[in-house]
Amino acid sequence: MSHESLALQIARYAESDGIIDTAIDRLTLVRWSHPGEPVHMVQRPALCIIARGAKRVMMGDAVVAYGPASYLVASLDLPITGMVTQASGHEPYLCFCLYLDPALLSDIALALPPAAPVPEGSALSLHPITPELLDAATRLTALLGQPDNAPLLAPLIERELLVRLMTGPSGGILRAIANGESRTGQIARAIRWLKAHYRDPFDGQGLAAIAGMSVSSFHDHFRRATAMTPLQYQKQLRLQEARTLMLSTRLDAADAGFRVGYDSPSQFSREYRRLFGAPPARDIGRLRAQPQVALAI
16 A cells, blocks of 8 residues: 555545544544645644655654654644645645544553563654555545445554554554553643643642652653643643634734733733744734634644
8 A cells, every 4th residue: 555545545535725624533634735834733642644745843842854754653732833844736735643542542552462661752753654554544544435334444443553553663652652650641641731721820849749750850751752841831832722712702912811821911922923923913814814724723
């Protein structure tokens, strides 16, 4: 099975630019017909396979560039900036994205032979693609055209994909997702708290206690996994939520900043411009003039 086979299936069901949810649980397709527009989002744990084109992902101060030769695994909820670097109207960027189900990963991990522990590093890992992964991803996408068979066959192919991932070079990080007591699992607990309380101030000691780690170990592992500090992580959550609020409810910058936890409008505008490259009003005006980009936010 080739990348072109997967690309043809994705193109069949992703007819316009954007991030497209599908009728198959946890399967999302992405199409982009031009390079260069950065998209800010919180990436959920997922397997991503590019069938055509190339992309650059920025997470904190880390940059990951990849294309069809590799697959990407995200093991935590991560504020990222993704930018398509290779695409055209004739040959659009096409990507398969399967969100990871921790319960299913845990079930598979119990059935696999024990594996030697591996160091847990970045929550974004890149590995060489295999024909078996391409074949399974293509078959899963093709089920979008078989609504009668999809409910029975999609869970089997999803499980096949995860087994192949967990027995390959990405197996260590996926086993860490399945194991809530791993370092990745502990950092995930802190991230869940930050996502639920992103408006609220926090102290490092309290957040480390939620993770079940010492303060120094927590900060070291958090930065290693996310390429940012907990405060920087919270700031990205706040700014991305404020951007969404302004787009969806037409709040002005001062009200949006207050809603997400900023007391100072000037600080909000300054940090917003630093992340998104323009002051709030100008950025939101640009997004409203480009609805295909705004829909991906």
